[in-house]
Structure formats: structure tokens, C-alpha cells
Amino acid sequence: xxxxxxxTAAAAGAAAVCAGAPAARADAPLRTxxxxxxxxxxxxxxxxxxxxxxxxxxxxxxxxxxxADVTGTGTPVPSRQTSPTNIGCGLWSTAAxxxxxxxxxxxxxxxxxxxxxxxxxxxRAHGFWFNWYDAHNGxxxxxxxxxxxxxxxxxxxxxxxWLVTGLEIAADADPTLRPRVARLLDAADWSYYYTPYDxxxxxxxxxxxxxxxxxxxxxxxxxxxxxxxxxxxxxRMASYLGIADGSLPAEHYWHLFRTLLPGMGQEQxxxxxxxxxxxxxVWQGHYTYRGRKLVPTxxxxxxxxxxxxxxxxxxxxxxxxxxxxxxxxxxxxxxxxLTEERYGYWGFSPANIPEGGYREYGVDALGMxxxxxxxxxxxxxxxxxxxxxxxxxAAVANLKxxxxxxxxxxxxxxxxxxxxxxxxxxSDFVLALDQGMIAAALAQQVRPGLLQRxxxxxxxxxxxxxxxxxERFSI
Numbered sequence: 001x002x003x004x005x006x007x008t009a010a011a012a013g014a015a016a017v018c019a020g021a022p023a024a025r026a027d028a029p030l031r032t033x034x035x036x037x038x039x040x041x042x043x044x045x046x047x048x049x050x051x052x053x054x055x056x057x058x059x060x061x062x063x064x065x066x067x068a069d070v071t072g073t074g075t076p077v078p079s080r081q082t083s084p085t086n087i088g089c090g091l092w093s094t095a096a097x098x099x100x101x102x103x104x105x106x107x108x109x110x111x112x113x114x115x116x117x118x119x120x121x122x123x124r125a126h127g128f129w130f131n132w133y134d135a136h137n138g139x140x141x142x143x144x145x146x147x148x149x150x151x152x153x154x155x156x157x158x159x160x161x162w163l164v165t166g167l168e169i170a171a172d173a174d175p176t177l178r179p180r181v182a183r184l185l186d187a188a189d190w191s192y193y194y195t196p197y198d199x200x201x202x203x204x205x206x207x208x209x210x211x212x213x214x215x216x217x218x219x220x221x222x223x224x225x226x227x228x229x230x231x232x233x234x235x236r237m238a239s240y241l242g243i244a245d246g247s248l249p250a251e252h253y254w255h256l257f258r259t260l261l262p263g264m265g266q267e268q269x270x271x272x273x274x275x276x277x278x279x280x281x282v283w284q285g286h287y288t289y290r291g292r293k294l295v296p297t298x299x300x301x302x303x304x305x306x307x308x309x310x311x312x313x314x315x316x317x318x319x320x321x322x323x324x325x326x327x328x329x330x331x332x333x334x335x336x337x338l339t340e341e342r343y344g345y346w347g348f349s350p351a352n353i354p355e356g357g358y359r360e361y362g363v364d365a366l367g368m369x370x371x372x373x374x375x376x377x378x379x380x381x382x383x384x385x386x387x388x389x390x391x392x393x394a395a396v397a398n399l400k401x402x403x404x405x406x407x408x409x410x411x412x413x414x415x416x417x418x419x420x421x422x423x424x425x426x427s428d429f430v431l432a433l434d435q436g437m438i439a440a441a442l443a444q445q446v447r448p449g450l451l452q453r454x455x456x457x458x459x460x461x462x463x464x465x466x467x468x469x470x471e472r473f474s475i
Contacts, residue, residue, distance in 0.1 A: 027292045029327055030391040040446060042396070046414060047442040048102050053413035053430045054093040054439060057086075058111075062118030064090025064432050065135040067352070070413045071428045080145035082135035082432070084159040088166030089436025091115055092451055095173035096443035099450045112170045116177055119167070119184065125215040127187030128155045129163055155221070156212040157193045157228065161238035164188060165311060168454040190242030192220065195227060197255055207255030209238055209248075230368060231256035232295045232325070233304040240312055243467070244459030251280050253467050258295050258474075259285030259368060266368045267296065272474040284474040289365050290335055293475035294328040299360055300367030302349040302383035303437060305329045310440040312455045315389070318468035324475055329366065330390040333383065336363045341375060345421045346398055347383030348375040351434060352417040354425040361418075377422035381408060381415035382434040385441040392445070414438065 035043075057078045058064045064086050065078030091112065098108025121138050122129055131154040132141040141151050164185060171181035193212070198205025211224035228235040231253075239256065242248030254277050259270035261283050271293075272285035286293045297304035306326060309315060315323035337346025350360040350373070361380060362373030381402060384395040403409035406419050408426050417427040417434055443450050454460075 027328065030331060030394070032390070032392040035392075035445070039392075039396070043442050043446050044100065044102075045411075046399075046409075047096070047100060047439060047446065049409075049411055050414035050435050050438045050442065051093055051097045051102055053435050054090055054432065056413060057430070057432050057435075058090050058115075059135045061136055061138055062114040063087055063133065063135040063138065064093075064115075064436075066433075067417075067429050067431045069428050070410075070416070070430050076413070076430075078135055080134055080136065081132050081141055083131055083133070084129045084156070084163035086135075086432040086436075087115070087119060087129075088162040088164070089432045089439075091163075091166030092169040093436050093439040095169045096439055096451060098173060100443060100446055109174050109176070112174050112177060116167070116170060116180055116184075119163075120180065125153075125155060126192050126213070126220070127189055128160045128192065130154065131156045131159055131212075152214055153216065154212055154214055157209050157238045158211075158235040160188070161235065161241055164241055165237060169311075169451055172454045190238060190245070190247040193238070194242070194248055194252065197251065207252055209235065209242075209252075229257045229260075230296075230298040231258055233298045234307045237308050237311070240308070240455075240460070240464050243463050244455075246459065246463075250463060250467060251278060254278060254280035254282050257285075257368075258283065259287060261285075265370055267300075267365065267370055267372060275472065277470055277472075284472060286473060286475050287366070289328075289332050289363075290340075292328045292332065294332065294366070295325045295473050295475065296366055296368050297329075297362075298367055299369050299373040300348075300362030300364050301360060301373050302329075302333055302347060302362070302380075302386050304349075304362075304367075306386040307437055309389070310386070310437065310444060311452055312460065312464065313452055314468060317465050318471045321471040321473040321475075322468060325473055327390050328475070330387045332366055333363055333387070334391065334394055336365075336375060337379070341377075343375075343377060343379065343421050345379045345401060345419075347379050347381065347387065347395075348373070349380045349383040349386070349434075351378070351380040351382070352427045352429045352431055354378060354418050354420040354423075354427045356428075378418050378420050380418045380434070382417075382437045382441075385438045388441050388445050 056076045057068050063082045065082045066086050067079045068076035070076050094111045097103045123140050130140050144151050167181045171178045193209040197207030208227035211226050213221035213223050215221035260266040270285035275282050275284050287296045334346045337343045348361045360373040361378050364372040364374050384398045387395045406426050408419050409415045417429050417431050419426050
């Protein structure tokens with residue numbers, strides 16, 4: 001799009017999206033009307049093109065690659081590298097495509113079987129998968145394809161959580177795969193990442209999960225220097241999986257931070273109070289943004305808050321805590337884009353830099369990290385899709401405006417990864433992670449619960465649901 005066209009279109013887009021902006025009262029819930037036939041058709045169209053991008057990124061070997069350039073007229077070439085998260089995205093997107101009838105049951109079975117077969121061939125350590133593989137042959141990457149830099153194989157907590165999520169969904173969608181997936185997951189013991197709580201030294205014994213391990217050292221390997229301490233971030237999926245399967249104690253949930261403790265360096269000094277839950281003293285802290293109380297994420301991005309509830313029904317099981325903070329988080333992202341920064345568009349989350357590369361985007365005030373993520377005028381479509389449960393009207397209007405004003409959508413492969421709304425520059429790429437979130441969000445709208453079935457039964461029903469029922473955020 002040339003700059004003259006962009007400037008004219010952007011003004012129209014701002015007006016259109018503002019029509020879907022929230023009401024004035026800071027804590028009033030956003031309203032989402034029932035889906036109409038036209039809504040459903042649009043969401044299905046968006047899902048179909050998004051799934052087409054996932055299929056294009058999935059190699060003959062059976063692994064969904066990290067990304068692909070979709071600017072050419074031919075079939076995109078998948079990147080060399082992939083991660084456990086990307087593979088998980090491919091699994092659940094394929095299960096969703098079968099569940100929505102976008103592909104036949106036979107095709108879904110064939111594709112899921114091919115993907116699970118590929119996962120079975122991957123080297124792993126301590127029951128978990130390495131952070132980077134060659135998507136075309138399954139070998140562990142030791143050299144980064146794009147630069148030649150050395151890659152030290154790593155076992156990431158959060159990336160393994162998303163692969164396990166995808167495997168659980170694949171087994172639910174295709175019962176013939178259940179024995180094979182069960183064998184894969186038998187060795188995935190989340191206590192490997194866990195540092196038990198030590199009341200005498202809660203700094204070194206916080207009752208939290210390590211970010212991961214480099215397994216090329218004796219014993220467990222070399223751990224990261226940090227733990228995943230923040231509750232409202234995407235690694236809580238690993239926490240839920242471990243508590244649900246019994247490899248982590250339930251008290252681990254209460255040792256995660258709603259905010260950092262008062263007096264600790266963080267984005268704002270929190271309000272709140274202490275409460276004792278299941279024998280654990282919990283700081284029930286909150287931040288205040290534009291007059292509303294909420295539980296912050298670590299960096300201020302949308303996917304930290306809203307990727308997990310694509311699968312775990314947090315708002316349903318904890319309507320007055322998780323349900324409220326998710327609503328207020330979405331409203332805050334909307335107001336940051338439309339009112340605070342006056343971009344005319346909203347939705348900020350880590351993504352491809354439109355001009356090339358990758359970085360975190362977000363709303364700094366919504367994150368605990370002092371030098372948190374900034375929006376910088378870069379709007380990421382997957383953030384709007386994540387907001388569909390809380391603000392469908394505003395999200396759809398925002399996405400339509402990005403498509404109309406910037407050409408951010410095409411019928412072949414869906415929405416591009418990001419748009420710099422200040423310059424009009426649109427990313428050349430689609431990323432498996434972000435397309436996978438879009439696919440899951442759309443599936444949840446068109447067929448609620450489709451991808452949530454494995455996370456509503458078993459240990460999730462007996463162990464996670466009671467925890468969320470006890471949650472009392474101070475908001």
C-alpha cells in the first residue's frame with residue numbers, strides 16, 4: 001500500500017474500530033452478542049485460510065515449521081527450524097480443522113498420524129523435547145539456519161507444555177492415536193523443572209518451575225538462572241499440566257505471583273492484601289490501569305494472558321477472578337491502542353517485526369517487568385483473535401480494519417503476522433505460533449469446547465478446577 005492510500009485508509013479505519021470501543025465506565029464488562037450466521041461464515045473463512053498457512057508450514061517429514069514468507073505467488077517455503085510449540089500448534093490446528101469439517105476425518109487422521117510419527121522420531125532428554133529441531137528431517141539443531149550461530153540444545157518448560165497440549169488434543173480428536181501419545185507422555189514428568197518450596201529460603205526454593213535446562217551437564221543438566229514466577233503468563237500451562245497429572249503439588253499454584261511483592265522492583269507498586277489458601281500465604285496483589293484493577297502479566301502482551309484460556313476454561317471455572325481480569329486486560333489493550341496512543345487500531349503481542357526480525361510487543365503498564373513490552377505502533381492480529389471471547393464485536397471490527405486499510409489479510413494464508421500502523425508496513429511472514437493461536441481462537445468461537453475437551457476432565461477437573469474455584473484476586 002502506498003503512503004497516500006495508507007493515510008486516507010487509516011483515518012477511516014480508526015473511526016470504524018472506535019465504533020466497537022468499550023463503554024466509558026472503567027470496569028464495565030464488554031458485551032459480546034450471540035454469533036449470527038454471517039459471523040460464523042466469516043470466522044470459518046478466516047479459519048480456513050489460517051489452517052491453509054499451517055498446512056503450508058508443515059513439512060513432508062510431518063513437523064510444522066516456525067514460519068514462512070507468504071509474499072510470493074507460489075507455495076511458501078517453510079523455515080528450516082521448528083520448536084515444540086510450533087509442532088503443538090500444527091497438531092491442534094489440524095484437530096480443529098477436522099472438528100470443523102474444513103478437512104475430512106480421513107484427512108485429519110492421516111495428518112495427525114504423520115505428525116505424531118514425526119514426534120516419535122525426535123531425540124529428547126529427561127522425557128522432554130529440545131527447543132529447536134530441523135523441521136525437514138527431525139534432527140536436533142546445533143547451528144541456527146539463518147545465521148550459522150551455535151545453538152546449545154535446551155529443554156524449555158513452556159515450549160514443552162505447548163507440545164504436550166497439542167499431543168493431548170490430537171489423542172482426543174483421533175482415539176487411534178491415544179496409546180501412542182500416552183507412551184510419548186509417560187516420561188514427561190514436570191517435577192523435572194520444579195524447585196520445591198523452602199520456607200526457610202523462598203528465594204532459592206520458591207515452589208516454582210525453572211525456565212528450563214541445558215541437559216549437556218551431569219545430572220539434571222544446567223538450569224536457567226530464573227524461575228517462572230508470574231502467574232498470569234503463558235508458562236502457567238506447564239503448571240496446570242503438572243498439577244493435573246500429579247507430578248507437581250497443588251500448592252505450586254499458590255506460590256506463583258499475582259504481582260511481585262510490595263517493595264520489589266516492578267512496573268508499579270501493587271495494591272492488595274495477603275490471604276492464606278490451602279495453608280499457603282498468598283500475596284493477592286493487583287495493578288490499576290486507567291481506573292481498573294487487574295492482575296498483570298510479565299511483559300504486558302496479549303498472549304501471556306489469553307493463550308492458556310484457549311484450552312483451560314479459566315473464565316468459566318473462576319468467573320469472578322480469572323474471568324474478570326481477562327475482561328479488564330482486553331479492555332485495557334483496546335484503550336491503549338484507541339485512546340492512549342490513538343493508533344486507531346489495537347492488539348499487542350510478540351510477533352514478527354514488520355520490517356524483519358522478531359520482538360515482544362505489548363502494553364508496558366500491564367506487565368510487571370520494569371522495562372516491559374511496548375506497543376511501538378505495531379498491531380498483531382493474533383492479539384485480536386485472542387480477545388474474541390471478551391470482545392468479539394470490537395475484535396472483528398479491528399481485524400476487518402487491518403484487512404481493509406493495510407491489506408493485512410489474504411484468502412490464501414490468512415492474516416500476516418503484524419502491521420506497523422504508523423507506516424503502513426505489513427509483515428511478509430506468517431508464524432506458526434501466532435497462526436496456531438488464531439486457529440484455536442476461531443475454533444473455540446465456531447465450536448465452543450472443541451479443543452478444550454482434554455482439559456475439562458481427569459486431573460484438570462479434579463485438581464485444577466478446585467484451585468481456580470478458590471482463586472480470589474483482589475480486583
